[in-house]
Amino acid sequence: MKSFLATLALVLPLAASAADVAPKPVYRDPVYDGAADVSIVYDRAAKLWKMFYTNRRATMKLPDPKDVEWVHGTAIGIATSPDGMHWRYQGTAEFPKACTDVTLWAPEIYYENGTYHMWLTIVPGIFHRWGGPGADGRIEHLTSTDLSKWQCEGTVKLDTGRMIDPTVIKLGQGYRMWYKDERAGSKILAADSQDLRTWKKVSDEPVNPTTGEGPKVFRFKGYYWMVVDVWKGLMVLRSDDARTWTEQKGYILGEPGHKATDRAKGQHADVVVDGDRAFIYYFVHQENEPEAATDARWHQRTVIQVAELVFKDGRLEVDRDRDVSFRLKAPTP
Numbered sequence: 001m002k003s004f005l006a007t008l009a010l011v012l013p014l015a016a017s018a019a020d021v022a023p024k025p026v027y028r029d030p031v032y033d034g035a036a037d038v039s040i041v042y043d044r045a046a047k048l049w050k051m052f053y054t055n056r057r058a059t060m061k062l063p064d065p066k067d068v069e070w071v072h073g074t075a076i077g078i079a080t081s082p083d084g085m086h087w088r089y090q091g092t093a094e095f096p097k098a099c100t101d102v103t104l105w106a107p108e109i110y111y112e113n114g115t116y117h118m119w120l121t122i123v124p125g126i127f128h129r130w131g132g133p134g135a136d137g138r139i140e141h142l143t144s145t146d147l148s149k150w151q152c153e154g155t156v157k158l159d160t161g162r163m164i165d166p167t168v169i170k171l172g173q174g175y176r177m178w179y180k181d182e183r184a185g186s187k188i189l190a191a192d193s194q195d196l197r198t199w200k201k202v203s204d205e206p207v208n209p210t211t212g213e214g215p216k217v218f219r220f221k222g223y224y225w226m227v228v229d230v231w232k233g234l235m236v237l238r239s240d241d242a243r244t245w246t247e248q249k250g251y252i253l254g255e256p257g258h259k260a261t262d263r264a265k266g267q268h269a270d271v272v273v274d275g276d277r278a279f280i281y282y283f284v285h286q287e288n289e290p291e292a293a294t295d296a297r298w299h300q301r302t303v304i305q306v307a308e309l310v311f312k313d314g315r316l317e318v319d320r321d322r323d324v325s326f327r328l329k330a331p332t333p
Contacts, residue, residue, distance in 0.1 A: 020085070021323045025261045025303035026281070027051065027079055027087040033301045034058030034070070035077060036283040037106040037165075037214060037268045040084070041116065042331050043147050049328055050147055051079040051087060051281075051304070052107040052118075058300040064128075070300055072103040072126040084272065084279065084328035085306070095120070099140045099152035102126060106165045106214065106268070110196075117196055118142045119156065119166040119177070131182070137164040139179065141197065158191055158201050160184065165214045165268075168196075169224075171242050176202075178226065180213040188215050188228060207245050210235055214268035217242065220278050221311040227252070227280070229268045234282070236316050248315055253282060253307075257320040262305050263288040266320065271309065274328050278309040280318060 029035040034056030043050050055077035060070040075092040095104070103123035110117045120140050127135045138161075141153040156166070162182035168175055174194045181189045187206035191199040212228035212235060219225075226237040226245060233254020237245040253266025266282035286292065287299030307320045 021325050022085040022306050024259050024305060025284070026085065026306040027304040028261075029053075029055060029077055030089050031055070031077075032057045032059050033303075035079075035304050036302045038270045038281050038283070038304055039107045039109045039118075040270050040272050040281060041109040041111060041147070042328075043080075044111075044330075045146060046080070047082075047330065049081045049084050050090075051077075051081070052093065052109060053077045053079070053304070054105050054107075055092060056300070056302060058302060059297075060300070061297045065296075067128050068130055069126055069128050072123060074103055074105065076104050076107055076120070081328075084274075084326065093150070094148075095142060095150050096152050099142070099155070105137070108166045108168060110168045112170070114145060116144045116147055117153075117168070118144070118150065119168060121164040121166070136162050137182065139163055139166050154197055156191075156199055158199060160189075160201075167215050167217050167226075169217050169219075169242070176217075176242060178207065178215045178217055180215070181206075186211040186213065188212060188226075208235070208237060208247060210247075216269055216271055218271045218273055218278070220271075220273050220309070220316075221276075225271075225316060227269055227271065227316075231265075231267075233265050234267075234269060238314075238316075252316065252318045253280075253320060256288060257305075259321060261286065261289065261303050262320060266305065266318075267302075272328060274326065277326065278311075279306055279324070279326065279328075280309050281306050 035053045037054040039052045055075045057070045078090040079087040081087045101124050105121040108119045139156040142150040144150045165180045168177045177191045190202040193199045212230040214229040217226045224239040224242040228235045233251030236248040239245045256263045264285045269282040283302045286301040292298040308324045310317045
């Protein structure tokens with residue numbers, strides 16, 4: 001059945017929904033039904049948008065309800081789209097075994113001067129409990145010129161262990177990375193680099209005292225923004241310089257939506273800024289869907305949703321129930 005669904009996703013055309021509104025969900029993995037932690041990038045050669053995502057094995061039904069094997073042993077899935085609204089499953093990414101392992105999470109992709117840089121969270125093995133002995137996440141840097149063939153560039157080395165979920169932007173003449181430091185109380189810290197390969201921690205102080213994961217930093221409406229998954233919605237931070245951050249009151253996507261497949265909190269997001277509009281791609285667990293009444297493991301399934309971020313009175317707001325229509329444009333060179 002899994003292979004049939006995957007083949008079906010490859011051959012079916014990308015059909016637009018009524019009035020060309022983004023479907024809900026905007027993407028569902030046809031193999032394991034566990035798409036999460038997306039990173040979206042424009043493939044300049046193929047002239048397509050590509051979604052790289054953590055491919056959780058959500059259809060596994062383990063006898064122990066506390067067993068988290070299904071979120072380990074994960075490949076990175078890939079989907080493609082001509083417009084950012086209609087996505088087709090492409091398969092899974094292939095990475096060098098020399099710098100990766102069997103559990104791959106939370107890809108982050110940055111493009112510059114003909115090279116795609118990926119920072120990928122690696123967990124060395126398959127574990128049955130969160131944070132078990134030996135489950136020390138690390139971040140590996142890989143590069144590619146075509147988003148297909150990747151080469152190892154080295155481990156991100158800082159004076160810490162168990163670091164995951166990076167996000168990277170160009171800042172001034174250098175670059176800044178934010179990441180979840182599990183040895184610092186699972187808070188978000190930052191590091192700087194001049195060459196994308198050698199990093200130095202900015203400070204031992206987190207950017208915010210709230211625990212969280214999956215930070216995403218982007219520029220929009222004259223400010224730097226950071227959204228962080230705090231497990232009760234997404235915390236929003238705003239900054240003039242990407243160094244000092246102010247927390248926005250409340251959390252976005254914390255209240256469940258009313259439409260099918262979007263009836264739980266939004267988690268671990270990516271943001272694509274397209275001119276004067278911005279779109280947030282987030283994942284949603286399916287525990288509040290009708291199927292969960294008869295399937296005790298349906299809550300493991302996750303789908304990707306998209307909504308528009310709206311700048312209003314100095315804040316970012318999201319109405320996840322509002323229909324959204326757009327076509328992402330190719331980024332400028």
